[in-house]
Amino acid sequence: MEIIRSESLSKVYRTGENKVYALNNVSLSIEQGSFTAITGPSGSGKSTLLHLLSGLDHPTDGKVIYQDADLYKYKDNQLAVLRRRRFGFVFQSYNLVRELTGWENILLPVMLDNRKADEEHLNRIIDLLGIRDRLSHLPGAMSGGQQQRISIARALANKPAILFADEPTGNLDGKSGREVLTLLRQVNRELGITLVLVTHDLNVAEQADRIIQLEDGKIARDSGVMQA
Amino acid sequence: MKRLTMNQVAKANLKHNKKAYFSLAIGIFLAVYLACTAVLCIYGTLEANNEKAARKVGWGDTTLLDEPNVTDDQLRSSGYFDQIGRIYVTASVNDSEVFIGRYDETANDLMYRRCTVGRLPEKPGEIAAERSALDKLELEDANVGDIVTFTLKAFGGTPEKRTFTLVGILTEQTSYMEHTWSFFPEGTGAFPAILTHYDEPGCQYGTPVVHRIMTNRPGVTLTEIQADEILYQLGTAAQISRVSGNVMPYDNRVNDIKEQINQVVLYLILGSALLLSTCVAISSSMESMLAQKTEDIGMLRAVGATKKQIKRLFGRDAWILTLTALPVGAILGCLTAWIISCLMPNELIFLPTPWLLIPVVLISFLCVFLSSMLPLRRASRQLPMGILRDTNTLRKAKKFRNHKQFKATQLIAARQFYLHPMRQTGSACMIALMLFVAILLGEMLISTAASTISNQAAFTLTSRQDVGYTLEPFVHLKSPISGLTQNDLNQLRTLPTVRSTGSRLETQALLLVPEELPSYLKTHYIAIQADAHNRNMPVNPTAGAIDTRYLVVEKEEPVHTFPESLSYDSAMITAKQMHVLQSVLGVHQNIMPIRIIVATLDEVDFSKNIVDGEIDFDALDSGEEILVYAPNVVAKPSNHGMLETNQYFDDEIDPAAWDVVIMNDYFYVGQELNMYQLFGEQPDWFDTRDNEGQLQRFYSEMDTVSFSPKVGAVLKGVFRIGNTRPFGMYLITTEKGAKALGLMDNGAASVSIYLEGDPDIDTEELLNDTIKRIGLRRNMTVVNQLAINREDKEYQTRILMLFGGMVILFFAVAVSMQVTNASRRIRADERMVGTLRAVGADENALLSCYRLPIIISSLFGFVLAAIFYLLMMVFYPIAFPEWHIWLLAIVLMMAGLNALCSIIGVRGQLHRVVNKSIIENIREL
Structure with a gap:
């Protein structure tokens, strides 16, 4: 069953007279519960595609349909509610709020939603990610791997329908990268969360159910949906 | 290869980070601007005060009155004086107390005479006169260009007529110069209120009196001059104070300095507060700017920059900004000082002297140096890796809990x-300052409103001389000059808009008191050490008006208990006079003179003053009753070698706080006061006070009345009769009561005139002219309180406008600081x-x-302002007598409004960031 799709999605950057197509007329559909990897060389538009799918950026043209509605027809506040309730996002550079502890960073989307935390769910995630001993530390006192785990926990705190991850292992060493990837795979399998991941590392991509390869802002290859 | 200097790096830094440096530049500019304004205002105030006082008393330091035996050479050789000028008092004019005279060249410079209209005399036959002198001569309509004829009478000479052309109206000076010399015989202590040219020939007969006006050599004081053995005889040398604008017979240097400090203290407080908040603003801007540069600093430290180099690099930015801000800040500071001087022309002179630039530059650089020192020190002490990993945050995080x-x-x-409290301190201080100025403004508005609604007399007339005066302690001698008669009073009462008139006359009666003197009437002594002398200062409830020590003279040990102000011998004579009077009157009780105020009491509010009894006007008018004002008097030595007394208590007295406490234990309601009054004119044959025979005849020939009213009410505390506050103990009755008692009537010595509302300008002019004419008939001074109030109001309005402008300015600065602070943080975050x-x-x-930080800093500013307010009430209760909770409520609302405006400004800034996509926000640069 489809969870999200893009229709003729384009993103153009203008530098003076020149137009640069970061994404050019991309249409695709993501199945619920799937693990999709978007790969491609630098500048191919993979991160742009992920940002547009997750409602973090504005397309120049095209639509992103989630639950039969175009994301970019939503008002700012509606989109904000969608981001905190239905989407989770893991950034390459973690983007934790440095004034908040690990625990508080994890709770951030729940608290922004003025809801009480589902502690059972959070404990499960925390145990799954193995970060219980880092919860009371500020991000500055954590390693990159630990920060990325906290960022994954934050993305999962609100039980999102889709988890978007932009080069989640890009800033990590090989071992930490592998661990994070295993965790994401676990999250996808055990919690049934749709995972859309951007990576330029083919070893990472190979673990996905589906690989979409981008080149010059267009889909060069799509491995199709494989049943897990 | 070309060398890279610190200046080049700093300039490049400034050039490429203009926005980041904006608020720092504003802070530094404010420091320069405020330093310049404060320096110009303080200097201008001092100069204005000097100028104002010089118009009253000239530029001299010492005067020497009518000492023909001392030559100028003797004075010069004493080594105390620089310049010596001569003032010639040629003659009295029209047989009045107005004198005409001239100055030599030095005196001309030192006396600094200026004309409000016209000019000074330039040739013989011309005169310039003070307006009050013309009024006294009944020439109130005289104008520049008029020809006037005077009868001049030199000292020891005969009258002669002379005609002059009036060429100028002089600023008032004589009354200030004559301040202490009213006791001089036949006007030899007078100064000329009418000036002629130096070459004007003197009177044919008689000689002029010559006063000397001198400047002291640097550091010379009047005490030194008076202590000099050769000049010891110069008992009449006195100090001219350009601070108080008066002439004083004693050295008042310490008080002068204090006064001078008082004059500039407002600007000092205001200027320091402004500069302090600017310093905090600079410090907080610097802190924020450096916080944004932590990574740069970390990199510089990592590549080997020393702490000193980091300090110099980022400190250099501040110095460059200071140099850039100097000309603009100085020009705007001059402009502000000029505007203030235009708003308050009498209080401040605009004098942009070039050397003032030195303190301005010094203060500005000091401000920038002090305020940037701490942030620079903190930035330079951070460890290279520590900065990159935000160790500071980590260290403080230990205090956090989940x-x-x-x-x-x-x-x-x-x-x-x-984590960064300093970021908000600057704006919090600015808000506190704004709110405190608003509190000052509120307090001023309250006092202005209070002075408008108070029940003041619109005009007062006061006799220039005592209407009745006492030569001997027991006899009230009739003065040749009378006060206002019933006819005069009736004429005043029929003037338009006059609601009522209150007259006041002080006379003296004799009260019979028991031989065993009641404690309340006794004189107490306080030992005071002043000028290396021990003095026994007498204190009694009459406030020194009547000395009661003669009543106990025969029972006291002589010499020690009687200080120099009343010798034992003198007290013995008074006691002897009392014994003679006792035999003349046929009484055995002690006789004590007591003052009686005869006044219109309709407008007097006694509600807070009645200790016992009640005021029955019928009983007062019929002479059956009389009021006794018997204040409880306390005294102690003051810190300045003077006596500090108080009689104006509403509450209980704390006896522990005073050395002497005199409580009324004698007068009570219903008490019969047996009194006499002896009055008449001084007989020619009476020439000695110590001759029993002469005294017996003198007392027997005086008109004598006796009366025994009962005490209707006993009063204490403070009230006003006319515009006069009580001073010392006395009895009070009405005009009708005085008539019924048979007291001497020599006319009212002081009259207050109350009006129905404020009159229009024409009516006021008519009132002023008529009242002045009536007053002049009786040699009375007329004070037009309406004109004084108007001037006060205009002055207050100017001050209020100034403070109101300051509140608006500070409000705008505080909002812009808050918004700039938040915008900078939004950019950084x-x-x-x-x-x-x-x-x-x-x-x-x-x-x-x-x-939240905006609200917190606004609240913090409010709390600071409230603390200031409290402190001012504790340490300066005269200006802040009451706690006005509603004023605080208004100020809190202003803090709220400030926060609201700032939040609206910040919302705009935030909107610009939110308008970008999230990806643009989080993109690493």
Whole structure:
């Protein structure tokens, strides 16, 4: 069953007279519960595609349909509610709020939603990610791997329908990268969360159910949906 | 290869980070601007006061009155004086107390005479006169260009007529110069209120009196001059104070300095407060700017920059900004001082002397140096890797605890505030300053309103001389000059808009008191050490008006108990006179003179003063009753070698705080007061006070009345009769009561005139002219309180406008500081904003991140201002007598409004960031 799709999605950057197509007329559909990897060389538009799918950026043209509605027809506040309730996002550079502890960073989307935390769910995630001993530390006192785990926990705190991850292992060493990837795979399998991941590392991509390869802002290859 | 200098790096830094340096530049500019304004205002105030006082008393330091035996050479050789000028008092004019005279060249410079209209005399036959002198001569309509004829009478000479052309109206000076010389015989202590040219020939007969006006050599004081053995005889040398604008027979240097400090203290407080908040603003801007540069500093430290180099590099920016801000700040400071001088022309002279630039530059650089020192020190001490990993945050994080429930954005704001409290201090101080100025403005408005509604007399007439005076302690001798008669009073009462008139006359009666003198009437002594002399100062409830020590003279040991102000011998004579009077009157009780105020009491509010009894006007008018004002008097030595007394208590007296406490234990309601009054004119044959035979005849020939009214009410505390406050103990009755008692009537010595509302200008002019004419008939001074109030009001309005402008200016500065602060932080936190947006924060939630510090700093500013207010009430209760809670409420609302305006400004700034996509927000540069 489809969870999200893009229709003729384009993103153009203008530098003076020149137009640069970061994404050019991309249409695709993501199945619920799937693990999709978007790969491609630098500048191919993979991160742009992920940002547009997750409602973090504005397309120049095209639509992103989630639950039969175009994301970019939503008002700012509606989109904000969608981001905190239905989407989770893991950034390459973690983007934790440095004034908040690990625990508080994890709770951030729940608290922004003025809801009480589902502690059972959070404990499960925390145990799954193995970060219980880092919860009371500020991000500055954590390693990159630990920060990325906290960022994954934050993305999962609100039980999102889709988890978007932009080069989640890009800033990590090989071992930490592998661990994070295993965790994401676990999250996808055990919690049934749709995972859309951007990576330029083919070893990472190979673990996905589906690989979409981008080149010059267009889909060069799509491995199709494989049943897990 | 070309060398890279610190200046080049600093300039490049400034050039490429203009926005980041904007608020620092504003702070530094403010420091220069305020330093310049404060310096010009303080200097201008001092100069204005000097100029104002010089118009009253000239530029001299010492005067020497009518000492023909001392030559100028003797004075010069004493080594105390620089310049010596001569003032010639040629003659009295029209047989009045107005004198005509001339100055030599030095005196001309030193006396600094100026004309309000016209000019000074330039040739013989011309005169310039003070307006009050013309009024006294009944020439109130005289104008410049008029020809006037005077009868001049030189000292020891005969009258001669002379005609002059009036060429100028002089500023008032004589009354200030004559301040202490009223006791001089036949006007030899007078100064000329009418000036002629130096070459004007003197009177044919008689000689002029010559006063000397001198400047002292640097450091010379009047005490030194008076202590000099050769000049010891110069008992009449006195100090001219250009601070108080008066002539004083004693050295008043310490008080002069104190006065001078008082004059500039407002600007000092205001200027220092402004500069302090500017320093905090600079410091906080510097702190924020350096906080944004932590990574740069870390890199510089990593590549080997020393702490000193870091300090120099970033400190150099501040110095360059200071140099740039100097000309603009100085020009705007001059402009502000000029505007203030235009608003308050008498209080401040605009004098942009070039050397004032030195303190301005010094203060500006000191401000920048002090305020940038701490942030630079902190920045330079951070470790290279420590900065990159935000060790500071980590260290402070130990104090954090995890929250299970929290408002995310508010928690972030609170943490930021906790980690970087300095960021908000500048704006909090500015808000505190703005609110404090608003409190001052409020207090001024309250006092202005209070002075408008108070029941003041619109005009007062006061006799220039005593209407009745006492030569001997027991006899009231009739003065040749009478006060206002009933006819005069009736004429005043029929003037338009006059509601009532209150007259006041002080006379003296004799009260029979028991031989065993009641404690309340006794004189107490306080030992005071002043000028290396021990003095026994007498204190009694009559406030020194009547000395009661003669009543106990025969029972006291002589010499020690009687200080120099009343010798034992003198007290013995008074006691002897009393014994003679006792035999003339046929009484055995002690006789004590007591003052009686005869006044219109309709407008007097005694409600807070009645200790016992009640005021029955019928009984007062019929002479059956009389009021006794018997204040409780306290005294102690003051810190300045003077006697400090008080009789104006509403509450209980704390006996422990005073050396002497004199409580009324004698007068009570219903008490019969047996009194006499002896009055008449001084007989020619009476020439000695110590001759029993002469005294017996003198007392027997005086008109004598006796009366025994009962005490209707006993009063204490403070009230006003006319515009006069009570001073010392006395009895009070009405005009009718005085008539019924048979007291001597020589006319009212002081009259207050109350009006129905404020008259229009024409009516006021008519009132002023008529009242002045009536007053002049009786040689009375007329004070037009309406004109004084108007001038006061205009002055107050100017001050209020000034303070109001300051409040608006500070409000705008505080809002702009808050908005600039928050904008800078929004720019620095853009990545965090993007992150929060990515996890679902909407614009309102983001705003709360920046709203909280604004609200906290506004509240902090309010608390600071409230503390200031409290402190002022504790240490300066005269200006801040009452706690006005509603004033605080208004100020709190202003703090709220300030926060609201700032939040609206910040919302605009935030909107610009939120308008970008999240990806643009979180993109690493």
